Amino acid sequence: MEAFWMVLISCVIGTVISSVISCLPGLHIYNVMGAMVLGLLALETGGTMVPPEIFVPMMIGMVVGWAMLNTIPAVLLGAPDESAMFTVLPGQKYLLSGRGYEGTMITAVGGLAGAFFIIFVLGPFAPKYLPVAQEVLKGHMHWILWVIITFILMSEWPKGGNRGPAGWAKFYDAWKTLLAGLATFFLAGLLGFIILTRSPVDHEVAFQNIMPAFVGLFAIPWCLLNMISAADVPKQRVVKGLEVDGDLILRSVWSGGLGGGLAAYLPAVTGGVGGLLAGHATAQRDERIFIMGQGVSKFVYYVGSFMLLFVPGLGLTRGGGAWMMKTLYVPTTYSDYYLALGSIAIASAVAYLMMSPLARMVLWFIDRFNYRHVSTFALVIIIVMVLAVTGWVGMFIAVVSTGIGLLPVLFGSRRLNCLGILLLPMACNMAGFGEVITRWLRLT
Amino acid sequence: MTDSKKVLPGHETQSDDINCPSCGRFVGPASRCPYCKAKIPRRMSLVVFQWAAIFLATVGLFLLYLMARSREVPVVMLGNIQPTMNFGQIRVVGQAATDGRIFRNGGMGFTVSDGTGSMMVFTSQRQAQELEARNMIPKAGDSVNFVGGLNLAEDKSSMRLVSVDDFQLTRAPAATIKLKDITMDLDGSSVEVTGQVMDLVVPAAGSKRPYSLKLKDDSGEVAIKFWQTDYDRIEGKDVLNGAFIRARVTVGSYEGKLDLKLSSGADLEILDGPPSAPAPTPAQKAAATYRQSKPSRARDFSRGRSVAATSLSVSAVTADMDGKTIRVRGRVESITPPQEGTQQPFVLILADNGSRLRVAYWPSVDEVIAIKPTPGALFEVEGAVTVYEDKPQMRVTSGYKVKLVNDMPASQPTVDESKAVPVSSISEADKGQTRVVKGVLGPARSLKSGVAYSLTDDSGTIDLILWNALVPEDVQAPLEEGVRVVATGEVGIYEGQLQIKAAAGRSVMTIR
Numbered sequence: 001m002e003a004f005w006m007v008l009i010s011c012v013i014g015t016v017i018s019s020v021i022s023c024l025p026g027l028h029i030y031n032v033m034g035a036m037v038l039g040l041l042a043l044e045t046g047g048t049m050v051p052p053e054i055f056v057p058m059m060i061g062m063v064v065g066w067a068m069l070n071t072i073p074a075v076l077l078g079a080p081d082e083s084a085m086f087t088v089l090p091g092q093k094y095l096l097s098g099r100g101y102e103g104t105m106i107t108a109v110g111g112l113a114g115a116f117f118i119i120f121v122l123g124p125f126a127p128k129y130l131p132v133a134q135e136v137l138k139g140h141m142h143w144i145l146w147v148i149i150t151f152i153l154m155s156e157w158p159k160g161g162n163r164g165p166a167g168w169a170k171f172y173d174a175w176k177t178l179l180a181g182l183a184t185f186f187l188a189g190l191l192g193f194i195i196l197t198r199s200p201v202d203h204e205v206a207f208q209n210i211m212p213a214f215v216g217l218f219a220i221p222w223c224l225l226n227m228i229s230a231a232d233v234p235k236q237r238v239v240k241g242l243e244v245d246g247d248l249i250l251r252s253v254w255s256g257g258l259g260g261g262l263a264a265y266l267p268a269v270t271g272g273v274g275g276l277l278a279g280h281a282t283a284q285r286d287e288r289i290f291i292m293g294q295g296v297s298k299f300v301y302y303v304g305s306f307m308l309l310f311v312p313g314l315g316l317t318r319g320g321g322a323w324m325m326k327t328l329y330v331p332t333t334y335s336d337y338y339l340a341l342g343s344i345a346i347a348s349a350v351a352y353l354m355m356s357p358l359a360r361m362v363l364w365f366i367d368r369f370n371y372r373h374v375s376t377f378a379l380v381i382i383i384v385m386v387l388a389v390t391g392w393v394g395m396f397i398a399v400v401s402t403g404i405g406l407l408p409v410l411f412g413s414r415r416l417n418c419l420g421i422l423l424l425p426m427a428c429n430m431a432g433f434g435e436v437i438t439r440w441l442r443l444t
Numbered sequence: 445m446t447d448s449k450k451v452l453p454g455h456e457t458q459s460d461d462i463n464c465p466s467c468g469r470f471v472g473p474a475s476r477c478p479y480c481k482a483k484i485p486r487r488m489s490l491v492v493f494q495w496a497a498i499f500l501a502t503v504g505l506f507l508l509y510l511m512a513r514s515r516e517v518p519v520v521m522l523g524n525i526q527p528t529m530n531f532g533q534i535r536v537v538g539q540a541a542t543d544g545r546i547f548r549n550g551g552m553g554f555t556v557s558d559g560t561g562s563m564m565v566f567t568s569q570r571q572a573q574e575l576e577a578r579n580m581i582p583k584a585g586d587s588v589n590f591v592g593g594l595n596l597a598e599d600k601s602s603m604r605l606v607s608v609d610d611f612q613l614t615r616a617p618a619a620t621i622k623l624k625d626i627t628m629d630l631d632g633s634s635v636e637v638t639g640q641v642m643d644l645v646v647p648a649a650g651s652k653r654p655y656s657l658k659l660k661d662d663s664g665e666v667a668i669k670f671w672q673t674d675y676d677r678i679e680g681k682d683v684l685n686g687a688f689i690r691a692r693v694t695v696g697s698y699e700g701k702l703d704l705k706l707s708s709g710a711d712l713e714i715l716d717g718p719p720s721a722p723a724p725t726p727a728q729k730a731a732a733t734y735r736q737s738k739p740s741r742a743r744d745f746s747r748g749r750s751v752a753a754t755s756l757s758v759s760a761v762t763a764d765m766d767g768k769t770i771r772v773r774g775r776v777e778s779i780t781p782p783q784e785g786t787q788q789p790f791v792l793i794l795a796d797n798g799s800r801l802r803v804a805y806w807p808s809v810d811e812v813i814a815i816k817p818t819p820g821a822l823f824e825v826e827g828a829v830t831v832y833e834d835k836p837q838m839r840v841t842s843g844y845k846v847k848l849v850n851d852m853p854a855s856q857p858t859v860d861e862s863k864a865v866p867v868s869s870i871s872e873a874d875k876g877q878t879r880v881v882k883g884v885l886g887p888a889r890s891l892k893s894g895v896a897y898s899l900t901d902d903s904g905t906i907d908l909i910l911w912n913a914l915v916p917e918d919v920q921a922p923l924e925e926g927v928r929v930v931a932t933g934e935v936g937i938y939e940g941q942l943q944i945k946a947a948a949g950r951s952v953m954t955i956r
Contacts, residue, residue, distance in 0.1 A: 041527055187501050191508070197606065198512040198533060203520065206532025206594070326597045327527035400508050403500030410494045432570050435607060442513055444591075444607030 007057045007339060008346065014061025015347040019354045022069035023362055025077045025223065025378045028215075029066035030320040031385055033059060034208050037324045052329045056336075057343040060306065063321050064115075064347035067302035069355060071107040071295060076100045076362050077226070077374055090287045100236045101359055106244060106288060108355040110295020113253045114260065115348035117296065118304055122261075123341050127334075131313040141267060142430035148269060149423050151277065156181050156414055180411030187404045188217065188417065189424030190441075191397075193434075196425050197443045200393045207327065210421075212386045212394035216401025217418040219382050221409045224402075226375035236363045244288060252289050255282040256296025263297070264304035264318060267430075268422040271301035276416060303344055310340035461486075517591045521948060523560025530596040533606055536563075537589045539616075539893050539911075540582035543634075543694060543707075546572060554582050556603075559914040560948060564602040565592055574608045579677075579710040583634050583694070585616035587893055616893060624663035626702065630695040634707060637661070637668075638690045638715070647672075657706075659689070668693055670706035677709025688715040755824060758796035763836045765829040772801060772838065773824045773849060776817045782807060792817055792846075794825070802837040803827065805846070813843040822849040859953045861930045868903035870942055874935040881906065881944055882930040882955070885923060897923065899931070899944070907943035908933070914948040922954050930955050 018029050036059070040050055075091035094103030137144075161174025191213060195201075201209040255278050263274025275297045284293060305319035310331045317326055331337070366374070386394050401421075408415045428434040438444040464471045466482030475484050520534040538558030546552050550569030555562050567575065575581050582588055589612040592603030605611060620636040639661035647653040654669040668691065675681060692711040696703040706712060758774040774794030782788035790810050792803040803825050810816070817823050824847045827840035840846055864882035885908070886898030894911040908931055910920055923929065930953050933946040946952050 038528060183498070187505060191505060194505075194509055194512045196531075198515060198517070199531075200508065200511050200515055203518055203529050203532035203534055204526070205528055207528050207530040209531055323530065327530055330597050396504075396511075397508065400501065400504030403497050403502075403504050406493075406497035407501060410497055429568075432568060435568070435570065439607070439609065441509070444610060 003053050006051070006053045007343065010054045011057035011061040011343045011346050012350055014058035015065040015350040016061075016354070018062040018065030019069045019351055019358060022066050023072050023358055024381065025073035025226070025375060027378060027381055027385070028219070029062055029070075030324070031208075031211060031215075031389075033062060033321055033324050034211065034389065035385075036062075037207070037328060040328060053339075056325070056329060056331075056339065057347075059321065059325055060340060060343040061347040061350075063306045064299075064303055064344055065351045065354075067114075067299045068108060068111040068295075068348065068351035069358060070298070071104050071111070072355075072359055072362050075103045075107065076359070076366060090291050093287075094291070095233060095236070098234045098237050099239075100233075101238045101363060102242060103291060104359045105239075105242055105355065106291050107295035107298075108352055109242065109244060109249065110252055110256060110292035110297075111299040112348060112352045113249050113292070114256065114296040114299030114303070115344065115352075117253055117257050117300060118307060119341055119345050119348075121257075122304065122307070126307075126311045127313055127337065130308070130311055130316075134314055134316060142427060142432075144266060145268065145423060145427040145430060148266070148273060148277065149427060152273065152414075152416060152419075152423075153182065153185060155276070155280070159412060177411050177413045180407050181413035181417045184404060184407045184413060184417040185420035185424070187407075188401075188420035191401060191404065192421035192423075192425040193428075193438060193441060193443065195397070195421070197438045200397065201390050202393065205389055207324065208389050208394075212390050212398040213401045213421055215382055215386055216398035216403075217405040217421065218415070220379065220398065220402045221405040221415075223375045223379040223382065224406070225409055227372050227379070233366055236367070238360060238363070244292065248286065248288055248292065251282075251284055251286075252292035253296050255279065255284045255289065256293035256298075257300055258282060259293070260297035260300025260304060263301040264308065265316075267318065268419070268426040270419060271298050272416050273419060273423075274301055299348075303348075307340055307344065310337045312337055521560040522556070522558050522563050525561070525563075525594065525596070525601070527596050529594055532594050533591055534594060534603075535589070535591050536565075536603070538587070540584055540586045540588055543583050544572075544575070544581040546576075546581075552576075552581065556588055559911045559945060564600075565590075565605060566602055567605040567608075571605055571608050575611065576673075576708075578608075579708050580608075580611060580613045581708065582613055583615070583692075583707055584632065585634065585893065587614040587616065588612065622663040623659065623661045623666050626666060626695060626704070628697060628702060631697055632695065634692055634694050636690065636692050637666070637704075638688070640688050640718075641684050641686060644684050657684070659691070666702070666704055668704045668706050670709065674706050674709035678712050678714075679710075680714045683714065688718050689713060690715055757799075758794050758801045759799035761799075761801055761829065761836045761838070763831045763834055765836060766831045767829065769826065769828050770838075771824060771826040771845075772803075773822065774801065776819050776821050776823055778819060779817050781810075792823075792825070794823065802832075802835075803840060804837065805840040805843075809840060809843045809846070811843065813846045815848040817846065817848075823847065824849050859930045859932045859951060861953075861955060863932075864930055866903035867899065867901045867906045870906060870935055870944075872937060872942065875937055877935050878932060878947065879935055879944060880930065880932045881908070883928070885925055885927050885929055887925045888923075895920065895923075896943075897925075899929070907938075907941060908946060908952070909936075909943050910946045910952065915946050915951060916949070919950050919952055923952065928955050929953060 018032070021027060021029060021032055036055075040055060043050055075095060091103045091107070094100055156178055158174040159177045161170045164170050164173070195210055195213055199206065199209040201212070256275075258281060259274035259276075259278025260271060261274070262277055263269050263271045275294060278293070278297065284290065302319070302321070306321045306325070308314060308316040308318050309322040309325060312332070312334055315330070315332070317323055331340070383395070383398075386398050390397070405415070405418055407413070408417055425434060428437055435444060462470060462472055464477040464480060464482055464484060466477060467480040469477065469479050471477050471484055475486055476482070477484060517533050517535045519537055520529070522536065522538065525534070536556055536558060538556045541555040541557040541562050544552050544554040550572060552567045552572035552575065554565055556565050572581075591606045591610050593606055595602050595604065616634070620638065623637060623639060626635065626637070637659060639659040641657055642660045642665065643658040645656040645658075647655060654671050655675050657668045657670070659666055659668055678684065680687075690713045692707045693704045694707055696705060755771045755773045758772060761770065761772055772794060774796040777793040777795040777800060779793075780791040782790060789804040789806050792805070794801045794803055805827075825838060825840055826845035827838045829836050830839055831837070859880060861880070861882060863880040865879055867881055867883065870879055870881070881899055881901065883899040883901035886900060886905070889896040891909070894909060894915075896910070897908045898905050899908040910923075912920075931944060931946055932951050933944040936943050936945050
């Protein structure tokens with residue numbers, strides 16, 4: 001078969017697979033890609049080599065499909081991954097007013113705009129400017145990370161303590177969410193030090209050693225929350241038009257592209273953090289921009305970070321998907337770059353076209369089945385996946401992480417603080433005193 | 445619902461929770477109805493879950509921390525590294541294949557090899573500084589033992605050093621050599637030289653030139669170069685001129701000329717008089733001291749789980765050890781599973797030099813054992829000693845504590861003699877392939893961390909290389925000139941000569 005058809009078919013298959021998987025709440029595409037990598041390596045061991053023309057576009061399709069369609073569970077099932085956390089509130093507003101379909105489609109338009117941004121803005125300039133930017137910035141990453149950490153911690157505000165007589169009770173009421181946020185950040189950071197320095201997960205599957213922690217921090221608490229508190233979803237309307245215009249799309253691309261771009265480029269910074277920074281930087285107030293901007297941000301974050309590996313002269317590894325790809329194939333040429341851009345374009349189109357039917361299907365599903373059962377089903381899948389890949393040790397990590405991940409949910413602080421698991425150890429390591437801390441903790 | 449339970453007028457939209465289930469009156473948050481005294485069931489407060497989450501997070505994290513701390517990092521051969529191990533921490537026991545090189549960013553890198561593969565190891569700037577301060581920058585040939593974090597990619601893989609404290613280095617003894625014998629052929633190797641300092645040329649202030657030390661022995665004269673940082677570390681540097689010294693230098697070339705570099709300031713020792721017998725350098729002494737304070741860890745077969753006890757032979761287990769937790773190694777004589785429908789344990793009999801030890805464990809433990817014991821295989825078990833009828837026996841409570849050491853029965857040959865090929869059939873095209881050869885050993889030649897023999901059969905001769913890190917001592921012990929052996933290993937080429945690098949383990953066997 002000609003390489004062109006191989007690429008095209010693999011890309012479409014990857015997109016379709018991830019589009020369907022994206023509709024399941026809590027299941028992350030990187031976990032599925034991890035399983036795929038294991039399968040490819042097993043084939044390789046058995047003497048069957050799968051050519052990169054098959055698995056590279058397939059993996060790109062999977063990332064693109066996920067970035068575009070994961071909005072469906074985020075808005076309609078209320079179980080987003082951490083990078084979609086800002087979509088939740090306005091998105092759920094849409095859902096509760098019977099406009100869940102519209103909410104998902106606005107985010108999808110954002111994703112499509114993100115694809116245009118990557119292909120037509122980032123694509124042509126990246127090979128020329130990004131290697132230079134990386135050369136300039138690579139020595140400054142540590143303080144950039146510390147500034148981001150400071151911003152995350154300091155931009156949370158007291159949410160209570162407005163009434164009642166002055167005293168400890170009032171003080172506690174005001175500060176409990178802040179304290180919970182700080183506790184979450186530092187507990188997650190400590191967990192990060194343990195896992196990144198001396199992971200209890202078997203070294204044979206070390207490439208997934210942080211997966212149980214992420215599942216515990218983000219996926220399981222959301223599933224539990226949905227199971228406990230799922231509200232009655234009103235009848236949803238399917239519309240034929242969206243209340244958006246060109247100006248709105250451009251402003252969304254501005255805020256979302258900036259947030260997603262920052263998240264894609266900076267190590268340990270995810271879409272949620274990028275969105276927070278960009279939200280403050282661009283100060284866009286319209287709710288539709290908020291939702292669409294998150295669509296752009298999420299797309300640029302996931303797909304952009306994956307694409308950085310393909311940029312000639314840069315080859316930056318950002319995000320779990322890129323790390324997994326690197327174990328199988330390291331792109332170096334312009335041919336790889338064009339392959340990536342082409343696959344992104346095709347996959348974006350396919351994923352967008354699948355958005356409407358899949359959103360309708362999920363709406364049909366939640367109309368007929370109990371919303372809580374979906375979360376229970378997702379939780380079972382997640383637990384089976386953690387057990388299958390990392391065993392009981394991984395499950396233990398997931399349970400501990402769940403305890404940490406429940407803190408922001410129960411205290412009403414930001415779930416973003418859970419990212420301390422990566423931010424704190426990486427910032428310390430980059431600043432050169434990570435080993436001092438691990439030595440103090442007697443981990444090294 | 446009786447009339448008494450009817451919702452009061454105006455309360456129709458209120459939640460049932462605030463009305464008494466018995467009389468239907470409004471009771472608010474009260475836990476007992478003030479009217480009919482009925483107990484009001486209340487929802488569990490969210491605060492309970494908040495504290496439960498905090499408890500789970502902190503206690504769980506502490507347990508995880510203890511688990512991580514007590515976990516031994518598994519030793520993995522570089523040749524066995526799989527892409528799925530990316531980001532994993534592994535222990536590497538091998539040799540530095542290149543000198544440690546300090547990069548412009550202050551970090552350091554060297555290549556480590558363990559006979560099954562090689563990999564670049566990187567350190568951070570801080571780690572490089574600490575290693576330099578401890579005179580532990582590796583040189584080619586030095587034995588190293590450290591924990592590294594894997595960074596695997598399809599094109600190039602590397603490791604980053606996890607901890608300087610855990611980095612163990614044993615300097616390879618450098619051959620003492622006459623100055624006239626130092627030629628370009630030794631390019632890249634470390635040698636030890638002795639002689640008298642004839643002159644020390646100090647670079648001018650602000651100059652970027654190195655120090656140059658002219659050294660003379662009875663065979664010739666050479667210049668040794670080093671930098672200010674090395675000079676600062678030389679003990680007694682003020683009396684260097686005219687002194688007799690012993691130094692370890694790296695042979696290199698610069699613009700086609702011989703270039704000798706002092707390995708480290710700590711590798712230069714000022715002698716009391718003209719040199720006699722070689723003595724250990726300060727670096728070797730330091731390495732020896734370090735070794736004594738932190739002995740090398742034994743290879744870990746536990747897939748990362750902690751094993752604290754020292755391995756004993758079966759005969760060493762006595763009734764006096766009652767209650768103690770020990771680790772025993774022996775060959776499996778028999779394994780008896782419990783009879784169906786009974787509550788009996790699995791009974792494993794370990795044997796060693798005529799001694800036998802009964803080891804018992806429950807079926808739940810057996811389920812966890814990764815590789816089940818089979819008769820003839822060498823196993824290591826860890827458990828508590830109990831005494832029954834004055835005889836010691838062991839009780840194992842964890843499946844992770846029953847580990848395979850070697851699945852080859854003692855009586856079975858480890859090298860398949862029937863697969864031996866004539867030496868003459870091995871060519872350069874076979875490089876990297878595994879071959880079995882059979883022949884008579886020639887005289888032993890000592891290498892930095894191993895030994896080389898020539899192996900001759902009817903068709904020709906080839907070098908057989910045995911690295912100490914790979915081939916156990918008991919395998920090497922019976923080998924000497926004239927002994928007939930069969931060996932398996934990878935075909936390699938060194939300085940244009942073919943060689944067989946004996947594989948890890950019991951890869952060489954004496955035959956008649």
